Amino acid sequence: MKEPAADVFFAGIAELNRMVREKEISAVELTRAFGRRLESIGPRYNALALQLTERAVRQAKEVDGEIKRGRLRGPLQGVPYGAKDLLSVAGQVTAWGARPYAAQVFDYDATVVKKLESAGAPLIGKLAMIELAGGPAYRYASASITGPGLNPWDTSRWSGGSSSGSAIAVAAGLAPFAIGSETSGSILTPAAFCGVTALRPTYGLVSRHGAMPLAWTLDKLGPFCHSAEDCGMVLEAIAGGDHHDPGSAGKSFYYTPQYARKLSDLRIGFAPVDFAEWPGEAARPAFAQALETVKSLGATMVENMLPDFPYGQMISAIISADAASVFQPLISSGQVDQLADPKQIAGLKAGLDIPAHVYLKAMRIRRVAKDAIFSLFGDVDVLVTPARLSVAPKVNEPLDQKPDRARPKDAGLTALIPAGNLAGIPALALPCGFVDGLPVGLQFVGPPFSENTLLAIGKEFQNRTDWHKRRPPGAG
């Protein structure tokens, strides 16, 4: 079969869907093409956990039949995708990136997998991840049964985690979109390091049923895509109430860019120190230019900072205690020692000894912190800060080594990853420049259920820049 032009592998969802609807390419051909690409190139980056092309082709055949009969389901119909290997697919191995679960098989599909099937999107593969989504902590990029996620922009660099394969697959054109998860940074970090657009939805907007739990009050699922617009389309398909998820907000999401508020009516909060002092010297010009682009959008820019709370300690205590509870059978059985990362093994074991009063203190401070963070949004509609302050680290270097320079006095908004996750609020990460050939990104964060506002800002930012259209070397 003739391989489609390279442009197809980096096309947006609407364009791929148009091609299928107008029969320029069948859903089966498109699915097979992406499946071959994922199978042949995915292992180069350690991105692939499990190939599911044949299953996907069966789905694609149904899509072609439906289109022939004039049944159109929406923009994802016929557009293949990949899913982080923490999502269950009935009858298939779901290893959670971890050796002790290498033979684990569930007999049901995760809700997001079901929803995407209903939308007509064939699932071409499970994507690699950091073992147990990072658990309480890990030291090395190699903390995965599939090895370290290698960055498509430079394979000597890490992809970021824990949704490693999801970010790699989109960056390298192995899947038009992918689903990942975030407990604290696992969507935003790999999106920033791999130069893709990704959305961390409001807590409860997307059902976690069928997803590996790590921390019940923090876990969220979200899309990795080529653009903010694509994220909106995927979110519309996967959002919605689900009685199988106790954390479900019971809300749907409709991507409505046509009804977005005018950007000139918005107020965007930022901290100058985040752009001028926190990034390393080499990254500052890229972030400064990105901030200028944000300012050019026409919103009112307001200097802002996060209220003082021990965000890092709070989220550490909550994740450690939750993870120890989730994985207590693994720890008690001794199988925890089969994990790849020594820090993760020790962190899980130590988590069993976290006193209840410490966990409860973290959750009580969280309550107060959440209210304080929400009050920020009385003054601004959105906050913006670098998604990560640096480019991707080298793949073999410890991820917990001390920074080699003094930190600025003012924290600005730099704690927005743990703070935003603790508050359950949405974030959009998008690429905003390159430093030495590696991408850097911004995060836009808003109050609960402000996804349409974030996506509107992201869409306009991407109308004015082309960072999201760049392709890694050798990717076609």
Added chain:
Amino acid sequence: MTNGKNAKLTRRELAGVMLAATAMAQEAPPATPDDELKAAQARNQETAAALAKAEIPLEAEPAFHFTV
């Protein structure tokens, strides 16, 4: 710590929390599994001590009901 104004932690102490939970403790890698476990326990104790310092109103209940 209502509105964060009475926090005893300095901004500098708080500033390092940009890193995700995956990379919050920064130290030289311990040599053995026992050392690794002790290091993890020490990190948890440091976390507990930091949280204990934070003052919050008596009426602040845990954020269990988390529908936002």
